[in-house]
Amino acid sequence: IEVASIATSFSSFISGASVEIDVSKRRLVLSVGELTRQVADSNRSPHGPSLSLRGRLGGAAHRTYQQAHRNSGSYRQEVHLDVSYSRTIADAGDWNVRIRGRLDGLIEEIDRAVIEEIKTVALPKASFSALQLDDYPRHRRQVDIYLYLLTFARPEHPCAGRLVYINLTDGRQRSFEIAYRPDDVEPVVNEVVAELILREIRRSHEAALKRKIAPKISFPFSDLRTGQDEIILAVSDCMRKKKHLVLEAPTGLGKTVAVLHAAVQYALENDKQVMFLTSKTTQQDLVFETALHIKAGNTFPRILLLRAKQKLCPLDEPRCGAGDCPYIEDFQRRFRCCHRIQNFLNEGVIHPDRLAELGEREKLCPVEAQLALCEDADLIIGDYNYAFDPGCRLLSLFEDRDPSRLILIVDEAHNLPDRARSYYSAALLRDEVQQAVANQEAEIIKDFNRALEAIQSQFEYYLNEAPETPDPYPIQLSPSSWDKIAADFEEAVVPYWYRLTAEESGTDEDPILALQRTLESFSRAVNFNGENFAHLLRRNPTPALEVLCLDAGPFLKETFECLHSSVCMSATLQPFESTKSLLGMGKNVQFLALQSSFPFEYCRLVVDPSVTTLYRERDENVDAIALKIDLFCALLNRKALAFFPSFDLMKRIVANLKTPSIFLQEEGVSDAARLNLLRSFKRCRRGLLCSVMGGVFAEGIDLPGDLAEAALVVGVGLPQICTENEMIRAYYDRLGENGFEYAYLYPGMRRVIQSVGRIIRSETDRGLILLLDRRYASEHYQ
Secondary structure, eight states, rough: OOOOOOOOOSOEEOOOEEEEETTTTTTEEHHHHHHHHHOOOOOOOOOOOHHHHHHHHHHHHHHHHHHHHHTSSTTEEEEEEEEEEEETTTTTEEEEEEEEEEEEEEESSSSSSEEEEEEEOOOHHHHHHTTTTTGGHHHHHHHHHHHHHHHHOOOEEEEEEEEEEEEEETEEEEEEEEEEEEEHHHHHHHHHHHHHHHHHHHHHHHHEEEEEEEHHHSSSSSSSTTTTHHHHHHHHHHHHHHHHHEEEOTTOOHHHHHHHHHHHHHHHTOOOOEEEEESSSSHHHHHHHHHHHTTTTSSSSSSOOOOOOOHOOOOSSTTTTTHHHHHHHHHHHHHHHHHHHHHHHTEEEOOOOHHHHHHHHHHHHHHHHHHHGGGGOOOEEEEEHHHHHHTTHHHHHSSSSSSSGGGEEETGGHHHHHHHHHHHHEEEEEHHHHHHHHTOOOOHGGGHHHOOOOOOOHHHHHHHOSSSSSSOOEOOHHHHHHHHHEEEEEEEHHHHHOOOOOOTTOOOOHHHHHHHHHHHHHHHHTTTOOOTTEEEEEOOOOEEEEEEEEEOOOHHHHHHSSSSSEEEEEOOOOOOHHHHTTTTTTTTTEEEOOOOOOOGEEEEEEEEOOOOGGGGGGHHHHHHHHHHHHHHHHOOOOEEEEEOHHHHHHHHHHHHHHOEEEEEOOOOOOOHHHHHHHHHHHHHHSEEEEETTTTTTTTSSOOGGGGGOOOEEOOOOOOOOHHHHHHHHHHHHTTTTTTHHHIHHHHHHHHHHHHHTTTOOOOOOEEEEEEEEGGGGGGGOO
């Protein structure tokens, strides 16, 4: 049924996968799926096998049902419905509205047309028998909307709907007849259409207002530090040219506020959106405070600070998939009707603490609320994951809307390559496999034997072939073998899942279902091709097979290329060519390196070559290093920072210290505990804050003035020599680069420079820096 055909190549519109709005031409193109999403929440998917497997099972059930009815002369499947009409919107005038969808089935009966919508569920037998039409509101609403469109397209032909449910657990079917209820459906459709149009008109009006306000967004401080004007000009120039800027500026210069000011001002002028991404929560909080200074009480820019689900969820354990969370029930409607959400937008400051408080008061999910507010924010502050992790990326910004509106600012960008490598690496532990099937009945396990025996064979083969060494050993996994293992396990897990569901057993934490998800993910990782991936066997602490990403540059490139522009900044990005390679940037990039404005005479740098942290000499140097730290603190008689290459070495040295008032960073503690430690250190008159290089206290914190007047660095900060780093080294050697520099020297020196940068925070600071290791005296490290 092709009721209308309208070109979709609009000159200027917001465009996502399911919504297109052109204010200048007064056109709205909307999918039935998006329209349904706006009017009814989905029932949350239960925990179970992977989403992709469930999708395949549902698709197969759809096709089986349709095949069984295809011989009926009156039955047509996958029918496209495309309806266009004019609608007068209050305060918006006349609009052309186009709604598109695809019917699962259309039956042309003598006196009416019947729309069929097929849905699959996995329910116990009793629950399926007791299923009611309104148990899945979104499903019913989808049929209602199709009836509305078909009636609009063919007003002279009566029509009805049929919602068909197929229970995957036993193949049973149930059908619900749905009569068209114009008084119930039409107002809802009209309301959503009007809301989408008015929202976009408001956004257009706001864009015009932002363009006027942008030149008035002044630099938040009275004086520019040396180099900040150069940063502002470089950022603005890259934005205009749609380029990427790699910026190296020393700590204490004020690069964050300079970059943020220039990017926000450009974004407001040109209807863009800024994402400021960091690797640590402490840095995000500092950026948020800086953004408030830039905002200076204005409505724009709207600032949104994102927090991870685990930190923001009001429940002790998130139950997003269990269907029993009161905060998510009827979320779409309650969110649209919540006046306090509009107050947040009017104020232009959206902090996770305020969303958490709102969630408690309104019983509204703060996690979903922050995601829903992303579209309205001018500046989003959050973790690298929201842009670069394929499992956590904000789809509303990168897929549903045009990502070329986005400007990314990547803070401490030297951390991004390592983080990105972790996104594309994977591991399978033998214990995980064994524990998944432990305590299971033999009758159940026999269905999985083929896959389990193949997994066991893989482990046995590599454990027998590889030398007995405590270090990970390079191997070569077979993609076809792991594809078959995953497929065999999937074949057995389907009836297992159905049985669990039919018996009403909980599937939330079922180990076999979790193993299916792990195997599918691991198999996908094994299939990554290219020199930038390697495979490992790890024996300790438990046998594991691993896929190691050596270089995530090609994946980062895909993200950077879809943006308007970006700024990757840090105090440690040289040499630029290596950074360009690690970030996957092409030719469309500019570089800027600024010298420190810190007066050289204000900082004393001392190298003590009498000790070392070289692994083979570490034990004999622990006491000597502790003695030197005690002497340093006694002579200083002020607050100081000490940075170590690892938690293990730090604990060994600190255990030998006589210095009073030691504040020790513990491994794996919460953000709150780390913040309390920092507050305690700031309050003391004299003390030593001990932490690890590359950790939360080595980057992104400000300790100006007498809050920290000296820093000592133990060792050169090189990553541990291990199989993984040796494989990274060999990879870059094969590319014709200096592998040692990529794998060890650059990361190590960046950690050192970041650490001592905590002392150099302003042009008036004075500080003392002590580097403890004889390697600092060698030319290679200077």
